[in-house]
Amino acid sequence: MTHLHGDHVYGLPGLLESLGMWGRSRCLEVWGPRGLKEYLEAALARGEVEYPLKIGEVEPGVVLSREGYEVVAVPVEHKVEAYAYVIVERDLPGKFNERKAEELGIPPSPLRRMLIQGLPIKLPDGRVVTPQDVVGPPRKGLKIVYSGDTMPCEALVEAASRADLLIHDATFASEHKEEAEASGHSTAAEAAECAAKARVKLLFLFHYSNRYSDLSGLLVEARKIFRRSYLSEDLLKITLRRWGTDSLMVSLSKLDG
Ligand SMILES: [Zn+2]
Ligand SMILES: [Zn+2]
Structure with a gap:
């Protein structure tokens, strides 16, 4: 929530209750300025929200x-x-160029993963392959x-x-x-x-x-x-x-x- 004016928050308690009725079970986090917690707790005090609700106030x-x-x-x-x-x-991370990797004879993981993570590798025959050779720009x-x-x-x-x-x-x-x-x-x-x-x-x-x-x-x-x-x-x-x-x-x- 960006702020606590009525056109932004009056609909929220109803929506939060409806989500439960529509079958929500996952936790929901609602964040907004100071006062949001007090407002929502008061508005929801008589109702029931049937899933975990976390209300956070932002700075x-x-x-x-x-x-x-x-x-x-x-x-x-x-x-x-x-x-x-x-x-x-x-x-x-940039896209891994499979075709190029095949051409260079780079065996699958873990060497390919190291290249994706930005590390140069040394192949069994001694050739060094750098990430720039097979991974596109981020x-x-x-x-x-x-x-x-x-x-x-x-x-x-x-x-x-x-x-x-x-x-x-x-x-x-x-x-x-x-x-x-x-x-x-x-x-x-x-x-x-x-x-x-x-x-x-x-x-x-x-x-x-x-x-x-x-x-x-x-x-x-x-x-x-x-x-x-x-x-x-x-x-x-x-x-x-x-x-x-x-x-x-x-x-x-x-x-x-
Ligand atoms: Zn406003
Ligand atoms: Zn407004």
Whole structure:
């Protein structure tokens, strides 16, 4: 959870209870700013969550460090304590070139594994093979940034530097810029400016004011500044895959409602 405003947390207790009814048994971790634990415990006191629930409160910096990725909380500028989250996947080892390995006569494991781990090896006939001979360059891990609710924020630009995907507050169109400022939100153009400054690959706008029945105006103003801008929508699933060392393959689908 990025912050404790009602439009972000009022639906959470119901969802947590429903997950149990839908058969969840695995532990679920919910992370958010100070006060989240008190809020959820009070809201769930009379109900029943039938699976282990861990509620964690975040501070700026690394929130979670797991095998393969970490999540970093970045304070942003909103009306209350609020965080953006940066999900950083660790770099992946380069692709092992099987054909080349056969040609060089490298026997299977453990010698091949040593090459993948970056170690040179010596073959039984005395030839030395280095990782560069058979392993491609490392593939950059993915980086995904979720702004939560925020006004334009320098710390976010910095944290989003060269991210693959930035999901950014775009509550208003530029014609309502004063309102955006007064309520601690961004315009679509400001979201696009953040994306351009941070040199991200993709921008998805989200958190639209319900005054806009047609969102195309938001998209148009964002694309004038950052061409690879898109509108997110409820239940949209964005799948990212690393392609080559630093390119991106993207597919979009819709989750069942
Ligand atoms: Zn808010
Ligand atoms: Zn909000």
